[in-house]
Amino acid sequence: MSASKFLVAAAAISMSATAFAAGAHGEGHGSGRSGHGGGHGAATGEPGKASEASRTITVEMHDNYYEPDSIEVKPGETVRFVVQNKGNLVHEFNIGTPAMHEAHQKEMMMMVEHGIIQGGTLNRDMMEMDMGNGKAMKHNDPNSVLLEPGQSREVVWKFSDKGDIEFACNVPGHYQAGMYGEVDFD
Amino acid sequence: MNTTLLAGIAALLLPVIGLAGEYSLTVDRVKIDTGDFVKTGIGYNGKSPGPVLRFREGEEVSINVTNNLDEMTSIHWHGLILPFDQDGVPGISFPGIRPGETFTYRFPIQQAGTYWFHSHSGFQEPDGAYGAIVIEPEGREPFRYDREYVVQLTDKHPHSGDRIMRNLKMIPDYYNRQQQTVGEFFSDVSENGLMNTVRDRIAWGDMRMMKADVEDLQGFTGLINGKGPEQNWTGLFEPGERIRLRFINSSAMTYFDIRIPGLDMTVVQADGNNVQPVNVDEFRIGVAETYDVIVRPRQARAYTIFAESMGRSGYARATLAPEEGLEADVPQLREPARLTMADMGGMPGMDHGSMAGMDHGSMDMSGTDGMSGMGDPSMKGMDHSGMAGMDHSNMQEMDHSGMAGMDHDSMEMPKGGASDPFYAKGSGLVPVAANGGKFLSYADLKAQNPLYEDREPTREIELRLTGNMERYIWSINGVKYEDADPIRLQYGERVRFKFVNETMMTHPMHLHGMWSILEVGAGQWNPIKHTVSVQPGTTVYMETEVDEPGQWAFHCHLSYHAAAGMFRKVIVEGGPESAQAKAKAGATTEEGGDA
Numbered sequence: 001m002s003a004s005k006f007l008v009a010a011a012a013i014s015m016s017a018t019a020f021a022a023g024a025h026g027e028g029h030g031s032g033r034s035g036h037g038g039g040h041g042a043a044t045g046e047p048g049k050a051s052e053a054s055r056t057i058t059v060e061m062h063d064n065y066y067e068p069d070s071i072e073v074k075p076g077e078t079v080r081f082v083v084q085n086k087g088n089l090v091h092e093f094n095i096g097t098p099a100m101h102e103a104h105q106k107e108m109m110m111m112v113e114h115g116i117i118q119g120g121t122l123n124r125d126m127m128e129m130d131m132g133n134g135k136a137m138k139h140n141d142p143n144s145v146l147l148e149p150g151q152s153r154e155v156v157w158k159f160s161d162k163g164d165i166e167f168a169c170n171v172p173g174h175y176q177a178g179m180y181g182e183v184d185f186d
Numbered sequence: 187m188n189t190t191l192l193a194g195i196a197a198l199l200l201p202v203i204g205l206a207g208e209y210s211l212t213v214d215r216v217k218i219d220t221g222d223f224v225k226t227g228i229g230y231n232g233k234s235p236g237p238v239l240r241f242r243e244g245e246e247v248s249i250n251v252t253n254n255l256d257e258m259t260s261i262h263w264h265g266l267i268l269p270f271d272q273d274g275v276p277g278i279s280f281p282g283i284r285p286g287e288t289f290t291y292r293f294p295i296q297q298a299g300t301y302w303f304h305s306h307s308g309f310q311e312p313d314g315a316y317g318a319i320v321i322e323p324e325g326r327e328p329f330r331y332d333r334e335y336v337v338q339l340t341d342k343h344p345h346s347g348d349r350i351m352r353n354l355k356m357i358p359d360y361y362n363r364q365q366q367t368v369g370e371f372f373s374d375v376s377e378n379g380l381m382n383t384v385r386d387r388i389a390w391g392d393m394r395m396m397k398a399d400v401e402d403l404q405g406f407t408g409l410i411n412g413k414g415p416e417q418n419w420t421g422l423f424e425p426g427e428r429i430r431l432r433f434i435n436s437s438a439m440t441y442f443d444i445r446i447p448g449l450d451m452t453v454v455q456a457d458g459n460n461v462q463p464v465n466v467d468e469f470r471i472g473v474a475e476t477y478d479v480i481v482r483p484r485q486a487r488a489y490t491i492f493a494e495s496m497g498r499s500g501y502a503r504a505t506l507a508p509e510e511g512l513e514a515d516v517p518q519l520r521e522p523a524r525l526t527m528a529d530m531g532g533m534p535g536m537d538h539g540s541m542a543g544m545d546h547g548s549m550d551m552s553g554t555d556g557m558s559g560m561g562d563p564s565m566k567g568m569d570h571s572g573m574a575g576m577d578h579s580n581m582q583e584m585d586h587s588g589m590a591g592m593d594h595d596s597m598e599m600p601k602g603g604a605s606d607p608f609y610a611k612g613s614g615l616v617p618v619a620a621n622g623g624k625f626l627s628y629a630d631l632k633a634q635n636p637l638y639e640d641r642e643p644t645r646e647i648e649l650r651l652t653g654n655m656e657r658y659i660w661s662i663n664g665v666k667y668e669d670a671d672p673i674r675l676q677y678g679e680r681v682r683f684k685f686v687n688e689t690m691m692t693h694p695m696h697l698h699g700m701w702s703i704l705e706v707g708a709g710q711w712n713p714i715k716h717t718v719s720v721q722p723g724t725t726v727y728m729e730t731e732v733d734e735p736g737q738w739a740f741h742c743h744l745s746y747h748a749a750a751g752m753f754r755k756v757i758v759e760g761g762p763e764s765a766q767a768k769a770k771a772g773a774t775t776e777e778g779g780d781a
Binding site: 062063064065069088089119172173174176177178179 | 326328329330331428450452453454462463464465480482632634635708711
């Protein structure tokens, strides 16, 4: 990368870091980037302890859909999800309300615009970069994982009693194309 | 239990028996009522457009086509991968279907998605001989929807195709009503100054082109699924549903800019092939292209599907609504685009004497705003060699004194500095979304699941798209079809085609029988298409894995350009022996040379 190109790239990142900070994360995040889980806990639930999980649900992520694409949980149940990316593209597993997903899609758009997500590649080192304001696009909220093809991770979640909750992939276009699943309460 | 067992046995037998479907189409004289005018035309099974043919991937289809006309006909299955003798091009794949004859097409369905079919004889397609093809995939699709509609567009003209061609040959701007007027000349003078305006006009006159030549066929009524704007084709939905809209542009000549005010669209397929989903506010559909989008109307109200022609001389309109009879606002047509000097960047015949008068603002200044697209990896696919025809060494002879009075603020520039790597820098054609949002670019198209391994092409073939507007001749490398040798490809090679558009019109180039891998700078994720639009003043690359033997048509899909000579026969040499034998047999029975 030539020096001038690097400068342009750096400028682009710092510019949008401002936009990023002013984006969907403006409200309700006492714990900073710890994110959606804390901020909207009442609606969806909270990070759970693996020892309290009543069962394990394996969710496969394909291009661009989940298997299964709906799950049933009991109010207040803690579930251990094993999330596997079986596709050729980067995918997310994110537990939230439709409104939370919509807000998060703006952030994911920036991750694509900055080259952090490129088709089947996730440039994790770029996610660690300080945006100049102490923030980074780490995507480390406990209610979600972002995986490259072939990767597998766990999410342990204690669901709230009820709510309009979906698990969804907010990589641009994926949610709109139908990559979401319903959480039905017993 | 019993039924499960039976189903199991059936499933076991399926691969052996295969799916087989028989379909019948009649080719008929029909009445076409656009709401603006009524005319006779040609249709299938008594109607234009014809029926939606629904196939399944893996199926062996037999399609009986009965010609009820008093002239030869044919059907080409646009975008389908099939044996060349089933491709339906008279003179290349087969002799054609005689009046009264029933011809049975037989081929395996090896793909899924949205396609279409049309006559490849004379001007039967613009006269109404087209329909849609929907192929269900074997596996599940990479997206979800609750209901789907075909949205098939055309540019229905009150004149028959034969009459239009005659008129264009006699008077090339016969149907171009947006020519600049004397009044416009004086308003340009007040904005740009007299000398600049005069020079601008002289430059355009030298090129035998009109600045308003975005569309050379105006005066049409845009139809959606056979309905004019007033007849308002309506698709029903329940609020919250996801709807898959299968847009097909079956126009003879017209590109459309499509939007649905109030709805985001997610593009999931282009030319029948799944692409990584892209959220857009608006997209441009070239002649013969298809785009599948998913929309999700949440409110119980009507939404207008609005398709403005690229040159803004007409529109098609339809409605999505929770019940019949509801309508939403129909937007006004936007101002027509005007070509700029940048759109002539590829013209080698430019007279340098008149370059002094060129509007340099529209060439250079656009760079400043247009540069935003430069960081895009897709720029790799761009080649400015089209500009080589402009000899900059001669620039010294330019009369700079005349430029002193140029008002740089009033130069023609695309509004908002819009840029798209698939348009010439500073082009007047760069599309801008009506709501200021995202307009789809070819650069956004990435294969969802690449069909081919990426590999280096074995060789490059340059195809300059050329024309002489004064005589309405359209050609490739300056040679029209009847005077040209076929393009010979070797089975098993991967050819890189370099399109250099030296004309001022957009050409949708369609290679039959084999996929066009469009170079968008995405490497293995480059999308595959059947029709590739090449904008004025640009160079576009596509690669083709030569994996189908036989002989194929390769042409501009603008009906009157193809007929005027922008057309080639492609011969694939080698490959399976049986196919070669058929190709030889086909060549001996050749008759007619219809485009």
